[in-house]
Amino acid sequence: MSKYTPHTGQDIDVMLREIGLNTVSELFQDIPDELKVKGDLKLNIPDGLSEMETLRLFKDIASKNKVYCSIFRGAGAYNHYIPSSVNNITSRAEFLTTYTPYQAEISQGVLQSIFDFQTMMCELTGLDVSNACVYDGATAAAEACKMTLDKKKDHIYVSSAINPQVLQVIRTYLHPLDIEVRMVPVIDGKTDLEYLSYALNENTACFYMEQLNFYGLIENAKDFGAVCQDRKIKFILGFNPIAAALLPSASECKADIAVGEGQPLGLPLSFGGPYLGIMTCTSALMRKLPGRIVGETVDTHGKRAFVLTLQAREQHIKREKSTSSICSNEALCAMRAAVYLSTVGTRGLEQVAQQCLNRAHYLADQLCTIKGIRMRFHGEFFHEFVTVSDVSASRILEICDEHQILAGYPVGENEILWCATEMNSKADIDYLVKCIKDALK
């Protein structure tokens, strides 16, 4: 018999008899014989290992991945501290092994935690409504663009300074709908406002930009929001949930929809997933918002209760007319985010954001003390920035790698996108700079 199936041979006999069959294979009598797999399935991989062997195997595989002592790379995935409470709470079987909370009476715990999450996302962005999350930040952006479409719209504008992965996903989502994705160019690393105000027209569905752009620069999102509002074009703002503690909120920037990658909120880097797609919007757009939404109501005794609501937008009701096909989302990741934010609290989140800001600026200053390394752009940045160097980017990466440091992300021959968070101590930064200086002497 096999793992995780509790049947004894005797049990199986009892059950077969009850069904009126003699053998297990008779259960599959409806399947034409010629289609059946002959003999046992060979997976062509290690197979049927004990738990001990399995763990040994995977420890061995894991050891082939390099875990760096210090990480100065972001570009869409950020290394933040994860308080102990996050793993502890979210690894409870009650949250881990339950399904989507369709049966409200026995899912209040999950529903209430999503309601908490929705409140926190509304707080981060200042907008009215949040969903219970989508797959990741890139799909959130793509879904948001879709929310703004109607029959009269044939294109959208996006800043060319957005994260390139997000741009690719937006393209994938809009291509089958015959919606053109047009780019707004940049000047000195920041989105060109003048171009946007010229380019928007009555067939533009929306404009998407990121408050912290791909180069880490802080965009003047308020100005763009004002232009979009003036031209009656929907404004979608991509935001970083840590930076949101300090930067003008999406609502202050007049965004209709705010989207973001929630990974910085207590999710490990984990080679890119699972992450967390955050989506909030104004109440005017609420019925176009994809995914689940939890609402507060009362039960038969008048007690507070939570249920999935506005379900008539969703695929299981509206089928081909639904706003999106999303069903499984990233609920447990949303819970991690909620626990993270509850652990750090109002001041804690600001502290994390402030330290990111401080350390990134210290890092930039220190890197620029190295001969031949300069800042690539001039605008104000948050926790990422680009340097340009006389030596090649790959040389600097190599130096860092030798010292167990993951350097910034190379974005050109000589350009590196660096990131610093609360995880990069002053000593780490000084060590990094010393290593590069010594090697380049």
Added chain:
Amino acid sequence: MNTPKRTSLYNAHVKHGGKIVEFAGYELPIQYETGIITEHNAVRNAAGLFDVSHMGEFMVEGSGAIETINNLITNDVALMTPGGVIYSLMCNEKGGVVDDLLVYKFTDTRFLLVVNAANIAKDYKWVEEHLLTNTTLRDISEEVGQIALQGPKSEEVLSKLLPVEQQPSKNYTFVETKILGVDCILSRTGYTGEDGFEIYCDPSKIEPIFEALLKAGEKDGVIPCGLGCRDTLRFEAGMPLYGHELSDTIPANEVGLGFCIKMSKPQFIGKDALESHPAKYIRRGVILTDKGIAREHALVFKEGREVGYVTTGTFSPTNNVAMAMVRVEKGLDSPVEIEVRNKRLKADFIKLPFIQKNNNK
């Protein structure tokens, strides 16, 4: 879908081994048995003969003709003398390009517009909507056949049918003449970057001229050429092709054709839009330094960011290297990267055109 039309040279193409494809609603040869590279090289080194009967021709006549055309196009017909030809863009109100075209001036009240085959219906409607008083418009596309003789030996080959003195002597000029007894408009124009001629006449009478030119040029290496090399030739010459480098939504001041946009003119459709438009994109040429060919729509990257896309990309037979025309942000430095088959290939900017023209007539 409409069934594709045939030009009056269809049988000639089949006879010469043309590989027929559908293009802009016409059945035309993409190449002959000789192949694109051979045809391409024939035009660069000797001469080649093209059937371009699919092009659209409009007559604009009347005392309002100059004003009408000047309102429609970015170039200035007021500066033309009879027998002149100019290249121009025609814009919409937003400054996007409705089409690019040639304008032939016969007299102050009589002009011929030559437009792209795929745009005939759209252009006709557009011009018709903007006709000023005392002006008439006639679509004569069906009544006109057109062939193009292109290459350094064009003059010599044509001289066997028409003495050099009777040929238009300068680029962008034309004459009305007879070839083999057929009334023709003969202009010194083309779409290959080489010296050459374009001949307009009654389509039913065009085949003898086509065959006679082939015969006249046989010893010099003149061969019939298809659409395939027409594209590589115009590409090398840095000439835009509508639907690729030019479109309704690309502003005219972003395509590097400033020479034909006369902003000093008091008015033309799209002028206001172009005046207020900050042109932040530009048409440029690149040469690929990594192995591979960048095709149309391939994305261009700089510093990890998408900065534009390829509008035409091909292997340049003359330069023996992969090149592309791209629409990118202004002010970028080399190198850039072009995404081809999921890989980023390096490319450097180079000046357009990709070849040195030897066409100084």
Added chain:
Amino acid sequence: MEVKANLQYAKSHEWVLIEGSKAKIGISDFAQHALGDVVYISIPEEGDTVVAGEPFADVESVKAASDIYSPVTGTVVAVNEVLNDTPALLNEDPYGAWIIEVEVGSLSDDLMDAGQYEAYCAEQ
């Protein structure tokens, strides 16, 4: 199940009240029963065109979303905005809760009178 005498009905369970050149449109008592508790309705705007046999609005109950089809072709001249805030009126008073008023161009040709509609509902 109430069927009102002075109205005409469509097979898709909308009612029409013709008053001169104008028509008010709503959903029948049968329809509101079938839908259950209506929680939301999206209504067209004044000036929009509606086409006989084509959907012009959609209603949502907790677990369903359904289109409402127009029994007439014409231009919307008034909408019952009260329904935006209190969609429950569609359940409580289906014949009072008109949804739109239309300047009628033409009527759908298979409308039923009250008697026919009653018989039609009985078959459903």
Added chain:
Amino acid sequence: MKLLYELSKEGRNSFQLPTDGIKDYTLCEKRTSHVRLPDVAEIDLHRYYQALSKRVHCIESGFYPLGSCTMKYNPKINDVVASLPGFAEIHPLQDLSTVKGAVEVYELLNRGLCEVTGMDAMSFQPAAGAHGEFTALLAIRAYHHHHSDFARTKVIIPDSAHGTNPASAVMAGFEVVSIPSTPEGFVDIEALKKVVGKDTAALMLTNPNTLGKFEKGIKEITNIIHEHGGLVYYDGANLNAVMGIVRPGDMGFDIVHLNLHKTFSTPHGGGGPGSGPIGCKKILVPFLPKTELPYRCGTEEQFDSVGKVRSFHGNFLVSLRALVYMITLGGKGLRNASEMAVLNANYLYKKLAPLYGETADTICMHEFIVSAESINKEIGVRAIDIAKGMMDKGVHPPTIYFPLIVKEAMMFEPTETESLDTLNEVAEKMKEIIGEAYADPQALHDAPKSTPIGRADEVMAARNLILRYRFH
């Protein structure tokens, strides 16, 4: 129960970060208001979530036969492996030479799942089943377009399908053609023949179907579509019935999505994260999503890729858990899992069917449907009432009112990890519930009584929308 926000008091939170003398940087422009978050002591945070956890039914609290959801036991070893720093702490943009282990994980999973499905290559980008559907349909569209076949704009979907099928098809730019099913949920082949044609891009099929029956004429169906130039899509939601027994690739399917969070035991997490990889035949490989990873060895270049459908590589830690599961079970174990799942379903069906007045003479696969229609007609008790009654007995209800083609449907999927004793116990409880229903129908209308809350007012929730906590 109070919300965490209602337990919050300014100054109560003691979260602290180390400081090391780097000076504060002041932003040019800051937000004008604080982000209001709960400020609670750590102990109260844990008490709050402890209290929430008591208000949840999970697999470990009891039987969870939610049809189509495959709520099997989630082995702990999966989570232990996923928390190894060598997996959890690697950056998605690390140079590939430094993440050979992660590439190996995808390589192994690719190989294993290709064997399970009979396909040639997988893509692990899709984050969930519906995302996999969407991605696969994009690939189908790209395939037809690559062959200059732009007329194929329609996707045929049986009316018994999950709602995600038509929704994904529309997202991918297709028009949906719905075809009726026979009462057993089988494809109505005559109806299929009528709609298939030159405009058919694909047929989407769930097999075993959503009524838990294996489509007997499956080869005929896939042949019909192929003869007309269309492709056939396998919705893998019900793969748990047939692992090691029959493979989508052998049945003539061109592309398939899997729900690793169901079939391969990675937990569902209260709604996610999932992982919805797609597998396909060689002809579709060039159209799979772009990936920077070299795991898809020996396949063609992806020059006509549909693009990326999400950031980075996929829900890596979920895929990893599925690989752990596959390796601990092996080919034999997977087959055994399916066999036992089907055995359990048939056994439970045999026990339950008489309660619903049905004759249990046909064989089902890993799930089955009983209908409360006759009970409803007799005593006015509906499927939802029985479902609520089950909650009072500590049993999670089955999926109800799906598929839409069966009235008062109750769809049970017991899964292979439930023992005979559990099934007997549940059958006994169901008997009690139905007995009580006949004795006092009203009592069931009032159920549940022992759950943390009574029936919730969904109408009020939808009419009077409260979607976030409001500060006073």
